[in-house]
Amino acid sequence: MLDVGDGQQIYWEECGNPAGKPAVFLHGGPGGALNPEVRRLFDPARYRVVLFDQRGCGQSRPHASEPGADLSANTTWHLVADIERLREHRGIERWQVFGGSWGSALALAYAEEHSDRVTELVLRGIFTLRSSELDFYYNGPAGQLFPERYEMFLAPLGGRPFAGDTISAYHELLFDPDPAVHGPAGVAWSTWEAATITLEPDEGLIADVSDPTYALAFARIENHYFFHRGWFAEGQLIANADRLADIPGVIIQGRYDVATPAITAYDLHQAWPSAELRIVPVAGHAFSEPGILEALVAATDRFALQVTVGGVAGS
DSSP: OEEEETTEEEOEEEEEOTTSEEEEEEOSTTTOOOOGGGGGGSOTTTEEEEEEOOTTSTTOBSOTTSTTOOOTTOSHHHHHHHHHHHHHHTTBSOEEEEEETHHHHHHHHHHHHOGGGEEEEEEESOOOOOHHHHHHHHSSTGGGTSHHHHHHHHGGGTSSOOOSOHHHHHHHHHTOSOHHHHHHHHHHHHHHHHTTSSSSOOHHHHHHHTOHHHHHHHHHHHHHHHHTGGGOOTTHHHHTGGGGTTSOEEEEEETTOSSSOHHHHHHHHHHSTTSEEEEESSOOSSTTSTTHHHHHHHHHHHHHTSOOTTOBTTO
């Protein structure tokens, strides 16, 4: 556990070779927490990988599912500062930054602020929290592809028709002190995502995120970030992509990703043309989708061959 201030402690772990190429893994959500399977993305003989649960989720404390959870000290910029504290705590000078989904947004935010600390960026399922991205997924268009699931998502809001902004409406439900209100809302929010991030339904994943404690923390943190548009100016991450010009990067995107459609990956590549863009032809959003896992491993394997001078402070 690392004390990062604001009454927050984040859980971190390391895996791989202590003398290997340093990398940090940024999980999705926000609020998604670590999954042991993500260790498979890195060759343990060649990488020293640092992983952590972001504020309020997983094994970090306090947990966002707790009564009276206060997320005022849980913002993108708090997390960017946490990444820097963790880097310094582990004695690492520069590292590869790997992020998928929300993790791609956090990776971009970190790299644009601390480009001198980043050796490479490996990004998947690009998400930058532009209004168009959030509206597509939460306010109707994606629901036309998954009408039965979208009906379940709208149920806590009174069902169809719903003319308002679902993110704002859910914000009231998720932070209502009554468990009879915030409990079902958390499950409905979380299962909408789990049901739509894979090309084919993954009932095991849907069941996993239906756990009330996990679902509430995930939904509260995610909604909190989306309600505040990530504390970004509109289009900020892509507008500032010129700061990444000297950082090697790989962008991996599923063609049929509904949660984070390919237009955002394309727009990022237009703003950061030195990065490699690979669109996997038959895949959705999740890192475990056919073709995506293989492309991610190929990227980390390739970068592992490049020696990182000064990767460990003092080396």
